[in-house]
Amino acid sequence: xxxxxxxxxxxxxxxxxxxxxxxxxxxxxxxxxxxxxxxxxxxxxxxxxxxxxxxxxxxxxxxxxxxxxxxxxxxxxxxxxxxxxxxxxxxxxxxxxxxxxxxxxxxxxxx
Amino acid sequence: xxxxxxxxxxxxxxxxxxxxxxxxxxxxxxxxxxxxxxxxxxxxxxxxxxxxxxxxxxxxxxxxxxxxxxxxxxxxxxxxxxxxxxxxxxxxxxxxxxxxxxxxxxxxxxxxx
Numbered sequence: 001x002x003x004x005x006x007x008x009x010x011x012x013x014x015x016x017x018x019x020x021x022x023x024x025x026x027x028x029x030x031x032x033x034x035x036x037x038x039x040x041x042x043x044x045x046x047x048x049x050x051x052x053x054x055x056x057x058x059x060x061x062x063x064x065x066x067x068x069x070x071x072x073x074x075x076x077x078x079x080x081x082x083x084x085x086x087x088x089x090x091x092x093x094x095x096x097x098x099x100x101x102x103x104x105x106x107x108x109x110x111x
Numbered sequence: 112x113x114x115x116x117x118x119x120x121x122x123x124x125x126x127x128x129x130x131x132x133x134x135x136x137x138x139x140x141x142x143x144x145x146x147x148x149x150x151x152x153x154x155x156x157x158x159x160x161x162x163x164x165x166x167x168x169x170x171x172x173x174x175x176x177x178x179x180x181x182x183x184x185x186x187x188x189x190x191x192x193x194x195x196x197x198x199x200x201x202x203x204x205x206x207x208x209x210x211x212x213x214x215x216x217x218x219x220x221x222x223x224x
Contacts (some may be wrong), residue, residue, distance in 0.1 A: 004154070035214075042115070042200060042214035043155070058211065090154055097204065098143055100212060102154030 002026050006091050006103035013081040013110045021076040021106050023091030029101070031094040032074040033058075034066065036087040037105075043090060049074055081110045114138045115203050117215035126224045130188040134201030134215055137182065141203040145212065146175060146186050149198040158199070159186070191222045 007022045025032065030051045035043040035058075045058030049068040063085055065077040074093075078085060088107050092100040116135045124130045134144075142163040147155035161168040161175045161184065168175050174187045188195055201215040 033211075040120070040216060042117075042216045043212075044214075045211055048211060092154070097206075098145060098160060099157045100155075102156070104152070104154050 004103035025093040029093035033092045115215040121219040123221045130191045132186040140205040147200040
């Protein structure tokens with residue numbers, strides 16, 4: 001049972017570079033999310049999707065973009081990376097309200 | 112504006128004793144509360160939840176209490192075990208805010224053997 005799979009697990013970027021964090025789930029969940037976790041802070045919602053073709057902004061969307069072309073995949077695009085985007089990123093999915101299933105996280109450092 | 116607050120960054124308890132983790136919220140519209148547990152280098156995993164129409168929910172060693180008038184909930188772990196050592200996040204949502212969980216900052220629990 002793969003659940004929610006995130007790649008890469010670690011990445012170092014230079015300021016101004018771009019990259020995509022990949023997220024895939026095999027549970028046929030309609031809802032998918034991207035959160036970031038900074039030290040001493042809770043998880044902040046970046047973007048979410050309630051189904052293929054539908055995405056919406058969360059609390060901290062600036063500097064990120066998402067797409068949802070399939071039920072399984074929900075990639076997060078970072079454009080023009082900045083040091084403030086150094087964080088641990090978690091992708092999650094859920095069948096409905098409440099219980100989210102999280103991936104293992106992707107640790108990103110922007111230097 | 113932190114709608115969900117966990118004011119204790121860390122908690123240390125002896126194995127076999129009770130662990131009590133606290134959470135306060137400001138938005139009275141929240142109608143569902145959850146606790147997640149997170150080990151290092153892993154994603155959070157769901158632990159237990161409670162609806163706003165209840166004041167207690169129990170699952171084995173874990174019990175969550177909700178005090179709506181005080182906008183406060185707590186997670187009790189009895190008895191605490193070394194394997195419970197982790198970060199615990201409180202989270203909440205309400206229907207008008209969609210299916211978007213708002214998380215607290217987390218509390219690090221250390222259970223000493």
